[in-house]
Amino acid sequence: MTRGWRTRHDPAVTARGIEVFDRVADRYDEVIPFFAAFAGELADSLGFTAGARVLDLAAGRGAVAAEALARGCRVTAVDAAANMVARLRADHPAVAGHVMDAHRLGFPDGSFDVVVSGFAMHLFADPAVVFDEVRRILVPGGVFAFTVPGGPDPATDPLPELFAEFGRYLPPGGGMGRPLDARAAFTGAGFAGVEAVTLTVDLPVAGAEVLWEWGLTHGSLAYFEDLPADRREEFRARLFAEVTGPTRLRRQAQLWTGSTG
């Protein structure tokens, strides 16, 4: 099917992204609990029903899965990075964790009441295929909910501006993640009742060293590795010049929801 919004990403770039997540899995979300904080906001906004069959898609170490589990759901989680799934299984043995590509979900039609995904839909090679797969494995009336970074930028630190400024030094296809037209993607896959709300987190950060370490322990590692070495050092120096004491990590995300109707 041809869809006007459809963008496919270079498979080599997305495979490299999964390799990066494999490498950072041991420290992912440990420097600043950014993804855990957003998972809590997502769960509070969505309101999981006890007993619901929930799939956490591209689950990482299971930030969203843990929230669903805590609310009495029956939780399955998949991720393409084997080290992420290993950590998820160790930390959350009650979750059924599988190494699986989001484009080829090995579940029968109508297996889940809810599919959730934190900060991953903008990373996939062909999001339209993932939307179709999610629709297939949801029951009629099932809900797909996912977060993507963004919204009016309330940042209290210089990282977003530095990312934008230094982006011109990335090679073509460098960094990680591409904008997703979520409404068009939902509509193209036949979902109904599409809505978006803004989530916000506001976390204390001891200083520039912690912000830098955080940047090296999640997907932005791909951005830093793609910068030429001298530009990476310049980025780091600018960060340390601009953040000279404790600060806060204040960010927004969009939580999109749609129903199979």
Ligand SMILES: C[S@@+](CC[C@H](N)C(=O)[O-])C[C@H]1O[C@@H](n2cnc3c(N)ncnc32)[C@H](O)[C@@H]1O
């Ligand atoms: C930013 S992390 C988010 C992880 C988790 N949802 C969270 O909120 O902490 C993105 C995750 O997407 C996974 N991922 C990327 N491409 C994937 C694919 N094609 N299939 C399954 N998982 C994928 C990565 O391995 C990584 O764990």
